[in-house]
Amino acid sequence: MNDPSSRLLEESPDAIASRLIQKAHNRDGLPEIAIGLCFLTVAATMWMQVVFHPGSAGYTAGFWSSALLVPAMILGSQWAIKKVRRHFLIEKEGYVEFKPVNRKQSAIVAGIALVIAVLAAIAGYKGAFPPSGWILAGTGIGGGVLAALSGRLPRYVVGGVVMALTGILVAFSRVSLTVGFTILYGFMGLLSLLSGCVVFLLFMRQPAQARE
Amino acid sequence: MSTKIQRLAEIDRVIHEPGRLMIVALLAAVKEADFQYLRQTTGLTQGNLSAHLSKLQEAGYVAIEKTFRGKYPLTICRLTERGREVLDNYRKVIKGAL
Numbered sequence: 001m002n003d004p005s006s007r008l009l010e011e012s013p014d015a016i017a018s019r020l021i022q023k024a025h026n027r028d029g030l031p032e033i034a035i036g037l038c039f040l041t042v043a044a045t046m047w048m049q050v051v052f053h054p055g056s057a058g059y060t061a062g063f064w065s066s067a068l069l070v071p072a073m074i075l076g077s078q079w080a081i082k083k084v085r086r087h088f089l090i091e092k093e094g095y096v097e098f099k100p101v102n103r104k105q106s107a108i109v110a111g112i113a114l115v116i117a118v119l120a121a122i123a124g125y126k127g128a129f130p131p132s133g134w135i136l137a138g139t140g141i142g143g144g145v146l147a148a149l150s151g152r153l154p155r156y157v158v159g160g161v162v163m164a165l166t167g168i169l170v171a172f173s174r175v176s177l178t179v180g181f182t183i184l185y186g187f188m189g190l191l192s193l194l195s196g197c198v199v200f201l202l203f204m205r206q207p208a209q210a211r212e
Numbered sequence: 213m214s215t216k217i218q219r220l221a222e223i224d225r226v227i228h229e230p231g232r233l234m235i236v237a238l239l240a241a242v243k244e245a246d247f248q249y250l251r252q253t254t255g256l257t258q259g260n261l262s263a264h265l266s267k268l269q270e271a272g273y274v275a276i277e278k279t280f281r282g283k284y285p286l287t288i289c290r291l292t293e294r295g296r297e298v299l300d301n302y303r304k305v306i307k308g309a310l
Contacts, residue, residue, distance in 0.1 A: 012303070012306075013233055013234075013236070013237035013240075013299065013302075013303065014237060014240075014241070014303075016234060016237055017234075017237040017238045017240065017241040018241065020234075020238060020253045020254065021238070021241055021242070021253065023253075024249070024252060024253040027252075086281075090281060090282075090284055091248075091284055093248070093249065093252065094245065094246050094247070094248030094249025094250070094251070094252055094253075095245065095246040095248070095249055095281065095286050095288065096242055096244070096245040096246070096249045097242065097243040097244050097245070098242050098243060099241075099242060099243050100243075
């Protein structure tokens, strides 16, 4: 077994703690299942905007779902994971209560997201968006790098590489931006959901260790 | 420089042991955690973790509370104020010496 304590001389205690907590967070596959469901919902709402004509009920439903349902799913997924772990997996995973979220940090992240959204809206209004291929490739590479850096596990690095390659392939296929996003998020959603389910089943097959 | 290195002699030996440092660092990053979570996360054996927690409790760095959640017994561990101070001091001394 690779003893994490042997790395204490190479890393600071805070870095070790952060790495261990992140690994523990991802070990049961639930975060991947949540990410997969979010990505599939994004793909479904994009697909609705592709197949239905603007102004139709289907198009409007797709638009409002992407504007309201997707952010709610992203925000609610951490809460749902915590509830599932507390109610059904506490014997296997143990109990942990994290510190309350730092409001200042949350406000900064929300502010940055808002500025990016406003800049994207202005760019879209003025027709100043870069070609769709660049946006698709950039989304794939950016998402891939984020997954590889934040997951701290080999399967997240593989998923990140797959996302970057998918983004580049979709960019080269010269499809429209909406179709490209539907393919990118749909494929990554399925992959993430499948990977999460496999990890979850393997985790559930491990025998629960005796408690102190 | 020599003064900073000499400060290494002041390092708290209870917290300097790698297994205990890992436990204290983890508890500093969360509000509270139970024995099972600490064991899963650190990879320490039940006996090792139990021994380390006892030493940390004796030193007053960790508070341990036995409770239940439904039918499951929980051994909840929290870092005390004293434990937090000692970890902060440890960080400063190590950072200064390296």
